[in-house]
Amino acid sequence: MHVLTVLDHPNPASFSSAVARHFMDGATAAGHSVELADLHAEGFDPRWSMADIEPDGHMSALPDVVAEQDRIARADAICLVFPLYWWGMPAMTKGWVDRVWNWGWAYDQLDDPERSLQRPRSGVLLIPAGARSDEIEGEGYLAAMETAWMKGTFGYFGFSPRKLELLCGATGSEKRRQVLLEKSYRAGLDLQPPRQVRQGGKSITVPG
Ligand SMILES: Cc1cc2nc3c(=O)[nH]c(=O)nc-3n(C[C@H](O)[C@H](O)[C@H](O)COP(=O)(O)O)c2cc1C
Numbered sequence: 665m666h667v668l669t670v671l672d673h674p675n676p677a678s679f680s681s682a683v684a685r686h687f688m689d690g691a692t693a694a695g696h697s698v699e700l701a702d703l704h705a706e707g708f709d710p711r712w713s714m715a716d717i718e719p720d721g722h723m724s725a726l727p728d729v730v731a732e733q734d735r736i737a738r739a740d741a742i743c744l745v746f747p748l749y750w751w752g753m754p755a756m757t758k759g760w761v762d763r764v765w766n767w768g769w770a771y772d773q774l775d776d777p778e779r780s781l782q783r784p785r786s787g788v789l790l791i792p793a794g795a796r797s798d799e800i801e802g803e804g805y806l807a808a809m810e811t812a813w814m815k816g817t818f819g820y821f822g823f824s825p826r827k828l829e830l831l832c833g834a835t836g837s838e839k840r841r842q843v844l845l846e847k848s849y850r851a852g853l854d855l856q857p858p859r860q861v862r863q864g865g866k867s868i869t870v871p872g
Pocket of ligand 1: 673678679748751794796834835
């Protein structure tokens, strides 16, 4: 498979950057080709602006957005790596999703809000988080993310199968961080091929 990793962190020495590298190493070891979208290093602009909107209200095909869509078109699997900020996505990832997965390309709400216009892709979210797993689960944050992201955002985009890996305790001891990096490597190594899903009323399969 061709695997796209989308990294949201300005610091190449960050834990998130290390997570992305370990994931890609695992995917490479499994025989996949890998490509990195390093959003900060590449200067992606996450701000949705009037330039994104055509006079008729549809989304413009701006060159930076089309370049990201072309990357996605090449990929059979996508991994997003971003640190958990305020129990959500940092602004860069949020803006990338808002601008790139746009109406008419990713989804068409008028036809059917439940189905992506995209072919199915294997999807993984690797999310370093400062909190402990008991806090995240006990307070209901994990359930909220599962609903909003796995059923909502990434389900609508056609991620199938999809996996949410919260890397809890990412600011903890070196030992803890090593365990999380090994988990990231394993997520790349064990990446599953896209699964058959219903799309536009038809069943389609993508070769692995
Ligand atoms: C602005 C900001 C908001 C944060 N919000 C959360 C949060 O809501 N929950 C959490 O568990 N950790 C939170 N953290 C901790 C980060 O998730 C943690 O620092 C990060 O995962 C460490 O990885 P890094 O070294 O790649 O930045 C936050 C950190 C920052 C800077």
